[in-house]
Amino acid sequence: QKEVEQDPGPLSVPEGAIVSLNCTYSNSAFQYFMWYRQYSRKGPELLMYTYSSGNKEDGRFTAQVDKSSKYISLFIRDSQPSDSATYLCAMTVPGGGNKLTFGTGTQLKVEL
Amino acid sequence: DAGITQSPRYKITETGRQVTLMCHQTWSHSYMFWYRQDLGHGLRLIYYSAAADITDKGEVPDGYVVSRSKTENFPLTLESATRSQTSVYFCASSGVGNEQFFGPGTRLTVL
Numbered sequence: 001q002k003e004v005e006q007d008p009g010p011l012s013v014p015e016g017a018i019v020s021l022n023c024t025y026s027n028s029a030f031q032y033f034m035w036y037r038q039y040s041r042k043g044p045e046l047l048m049y050t051y052s053s054g055n056k057e058d059g060r061f062t063a064q065v066d067k068s069s070k071y072i073s074l075f076i077r078d079s080q081p082s083d084s085a086t087y088l089c090a091m092t093v094p095g096g097g098n099k100l101t102f103g104t105g106t107q108l109k110v111e112l
Numbered sequence: 113d114a115g116i117t118q119s120p121r122y123k124i125t126e127t128g129r130q131v132t133l134m135c136h137q138t139w140s141h142s143y144m145f146w147y148r149q150d151l152g153h154g155l156r157l158i159y160y161s162a163a164a165d166i167t168d169k170g171e172v173p174d175g176y177v178v179s180r181s182k183t184e185n186f187p188l189t190l191e192s193a194t195r196s197q198t199s200v201y202f203c204a205s206s207g208v209g210n211e212q213f214f215g216p217g218t219r220l221t222v223l
Contacts, residue, residue, distance in 0.1 A: 008152075032210055043202055043214035044155075088154070090212075097162060098143040098206040099170075104154035 006103030
């Protein structure tokens with residue numbers, strides 16, 4: 001079993017929908033959680049960064065961490081076709097040498 | 113150019129040849145990483161480096177060699193390329209915080 005599980009999709013939604021992307025993990029030592037967005041044929045780019053539990057909001061994006069359930073989510077409000085990409089979750093432990101453990105990514109398509 | 117760059121962006125080579133992929137970052141980040149990305153496997157760590165002259169194996173190091181004589185450069189060498197090394201390779205760097213910043217990738221095909 002992988003340390004981080006992520007549904008690969010593809011997930012297809014209409015423009016304007018609220019999107020929920022999720023990851024579960026097994027290592028309770030993870031404290032730092034990230035979401036990356038990767039467009040086709042591009043490198044991953046950091047989208048959201050959160051520490052420990054709670055919510056963080058940035059424009060249309062909200063990252064949520066539930067450490068008791070070992071579950072993290074990324075919500076996208078008012079989704080746009082430009083949000084079509086693969087979304088990867090990543091996480092790390094304190095003092096982990098900046099190494100990240102990645103989910104395999106969820107492919108999202110927002111349709112007009 | 114500021115940021116992290118990779119070269120070449122595309123490479124076709126033959127089985128058994130030696131190939132070197134270059135990675136250069138301008139942020140003076142201490143940490144650098146090499147990943148390969150394959151369908152169904154996501155990003156897999158090949159090697160990483162905590163500082164110049166300090167490198168360590170990741171999840172899939174076999175068949176690869178790295179060096180880091182300067183903080184800003186982290187080349188990855190495939191000593192004798194195999195078809196199973198056909199992949200997209202990403203370099204990343206990380207500084208004081210633990211978020212990583214990725215390069216644009218090198219698409220490698222081994223015939």
